[in-house]
Amino acid sequence: xxxxxxxxxxxxxxxxxxxxxxxxxxxxxxxxxxxxxxxxxxxxxxxxxxxxxxxxxxxxxxxxxxxxxxxxxxxxxxxxxxxxxxxxxxxxxxxxxxxxxxxxxxxxxxxxxxxxxxxxxxxxxxxxxxxxxxxxxxxxxxxxxxxxxxxxxxxxxxxxxxxxxxxxxxxxxxxxxxxxxxx
Amino acid sequence: xxxxxxxxxxxxxxxxxxxxxxxxxxxxxxxxxxxxxxxxxxxxxxxxxxxxxxxxxxxxxxxxxxxxxxxxxxxxxxxxxxxxxxxxxxxxxxxxxxxxxxxxxxxxxxxxxxxxxxxxxxxxxxxxxxxxxxxxxxxxxxxxxxxxxxxxxxxxxxxxxxxxxxxxxxxxxxxxxxxxxxx
Numbered sequence: 482x483x484x485x486x487x488x489x490x491x492x493x494x495x496x497x498x499x500x501x502x503x504x505x506x507x508x509x510x511x512x513x514x515x516x517x518x519x520x521x522x523x524x525x526x527x528x529x530x531x532x533x534x535x536x537x538x539x540x541x542x543x544x545x546x547x548x549x550x551x552x553x554x555x556x557x558x559x560x561x562x563x564x565x566x567x568x569x570x571x572x573x574x575x576x577x578x579x580x581x582x583x584x585x586x587x588x589x590x591x592x593x594x595x596x597x598x599x600x601x602x603x604x605x606x607x608x609x610x611x612x613x614x615x616x617x618x619x620x621x622x623x624x625x626x627x628x629x630x631x632x633x634x635x636x637x638x639x640x641x642x643x644x645x646x647x648x649x650x651x652x653x654x655x656x657x658x659x660x661x662x663x664x
Numbered sequence: 665x666x667x668x669x670x671x672x673x674x675x676x677x678x679x680x681x682x683x684x685x686x687x688x689x690x691x692x693x694x695x696x697x698x699x700x701x702x703x704x705x706x707x708x709x710x711x712x713x714x715x716x717x718x719x720x721x722x723x724x725x726x727x728x729x730x731x732x733x734x735x736x737x738x739x740x741x742x743x744x745x746x747x748x749x750x751x752x753x754x755x756x757x758x759x760x761x762x763x764x765x766x767x768x769x770x771x772x773x774x775x776x777x778x779x780x781x782x783x784x785x786x787x788x789x790x791x792x793x794x795x796x797x798x799x800x801x802x803x804x805x806x807x808x809x810x811x812x813x814x815x816x817x818x819x820x821x822x823x824x825x826x827x828x829x830x831x832x833x834x835x836x837x838x839x840x841x842x843x844x845x846x847x
Contacts, residue, residue, distance in 0.1 A: 486789060567789055573778040579762040595756040596785035602778045606669060606750055608791030608807070624791070 486609035487560065487654070488569040488599075488625075491582060493615040493632040495553040495568070495590070501546070502528070505537050519633035527634070538575055545581040549589050552647030557590060559651055563658055567609060568593055571619065573602040613650060617641065628653070669792035670743065670837070671752040671782075674765060676798040676815040678736040678751070678773070684729070685711070688720050702816035710817070721758055728764035732772050735830030740773060742834055746841055750792060751776055754802065756785040796833060800824065811836070 492498040499519065506528055507513045519527045525534045537543050560566060568586060572578050579600055586593060599607070604619045613628045614620050620627035620641050628650065629641035644650040675681040682702065689711055690696045702710040708717045720726050743749060751769060755761050762783055769776060782790070787802040796811045797803050803810035803824055811833065812824035827833040 488789065569789075573766070573781050573783075576763055576766050576778075579766075579783070580759055583756070583759050583762075594785065595759075598756050599782065599784040599789070600756075600762070601782040601784075602780055606671065606752075606782070606791050608789050 484563065484565040485611065485657075486565045486567060488567050488604070488607050488609040488612040488614075489557070490612075490614040490616075490619065490630070491568060491570040491572075491586075492547075493550075494613055494630045495550050495557070496544075496547040496585070497550045498547055499524075499633060500548055501543070502534055502537065505543070506530075506533055509533065516633055521637045522634060524634050539577065541577055542581070544572075544575070544578040545585055547585065550647070554589065556647035556651045558592070560654060561592060564611075564654065565597070566593060567597045567599055569599045569601065569604060569607055569609075569612070571602060571604060571616075572600045611654065613644070626657075667746065667748040668794065668840075669748045669750060671750050671787070671790050671792040671795040671797075672740070673795075673797040673799075673802065673813070674751060674753040674755075674769075675730075676733075677796055677813045678733050678740070679727075679730040679768070680733045681730055682707075682816060683731055684726070685717055685720065688726070689713075689716055692716065699816060704820045705817060707817050722760065724760055725764070727755075727758070727761040728768055730768065733830070737772065739830035739834045741775070743837060744775060747794075747837065748780070749776060750780045750782055752782045752784065752787060752790055752792075752795070754785060754787060755783045794837065796827070809840075 489495055503514050510530065514528055525531060528534055557566060570582060572582055586598060605622060608624065610625045611628060612620060612623045612625060613630050615630045615632040615635055617638055620629060627641050629635060629638060629643045631643060631645040644653060672678060686697050693713065697711060708714060711717055740749060753765060755765055769781060788805060791807065793808045794811060795803060795806045795808060796813050798813045798815040798818055800821055803812060810824050812818060812821060812826045814826060814828040827836060
């Protein structure tokens with residue numbers, strides 16, 4: 482049977498960009514911003530100096546050094562057995578990030594080959610069975626099953642099915658396989 | 665009414681990679697290969713030294729300097745009035761090509777913004793109404809209307825609707841609008 486396809490976002494889903502913002506912000510301004518203070522705010526407006534995040538996003542090396550999201554490696558290893566995984570990142574706004582993101586994926590997720598990597602501007606023409614993303618702009622018009630991955634900026638979103646952690650995501654996706662077999 | 669979407673390939677569709685191969689081959693080996701001698705052969709096997717093409721594909725500057733395909737600029741300007749155009753290039757195998765292709769698009773097709781550019785490994789999850797491509801591997805499993813753009817390597821392909829030039833492609837795509845209006 483053909484495996485179902487999943488489009489996985491990078492930033493805030495498999496790459497912990499939020500922690501990376503906090504670390505870089507502390508390095509530059511000497512202030513440690515708490516995760517709690519980011520809740521419900523747009524990423525580019527949540528920090529005392531709102532220009533800093535935009536600057537980081539265009540700084541060479543930023544995307545290459547993002548920490549891996551907790552649980553993502555283990556989850557993807559499990560999911561690859563039953564699903565076809567595509568990494569789909571809306572990276573085109575940040576041209577310097579493209580080779581960095583490729584190198585980052587090669588280092589941290591070597592099992593995902595270049596055949597399954599997609600860099601785009603918007604995700605409007607992506608056609609997979611599932612999409613895991615932290616941004617509603619990518620999920621709202623998605624034709625498959627959208628899954629919102631919790632990030633501080635999206636805690637007040639209530640119109641999408643949500644997972645808070647990678648183990649939760651894996652449990653949900655595996656349950657769809659069981660449901661399918663039982664029908 | 666929502667515009668229909670078209671996924672346009674880059675190499676051999678809006679970028680004249682075939683002429684670029686011939687020019688680079690002549691520059692390196694002093695031999696001018698005729699277009700006729702390429703007919704029906706895979707691009708990477710059509711030249712006397714088959715390794716040369718692979719080498720070119722990984723050479724910095726190759727993709728940045730490809731000539732624009734004849735008629736592509738005029739065609740895209742016309743089509744953008746009635747269609748939503750995405751550039752979809754299977755470029756991920758050649759990481760050095762990604763920033764070059766972005767710069768090339770910005771120079772030659774400035775009206776196409778980063779929002780509508782997609783770089784991928786395979787085109788299996790692309791969901792547009794039309795796809796114009798020179799490779800059957802991209803068209804065979806496409807769920808919209810596939811359009812084969814003639815290149816020397818695909819002249820013997822007979823199982824896809826074919827256009828030989830950009831004016832032909834425009835005429836066909838515009839005819840789909842008329843047909844729709846008359847129904």
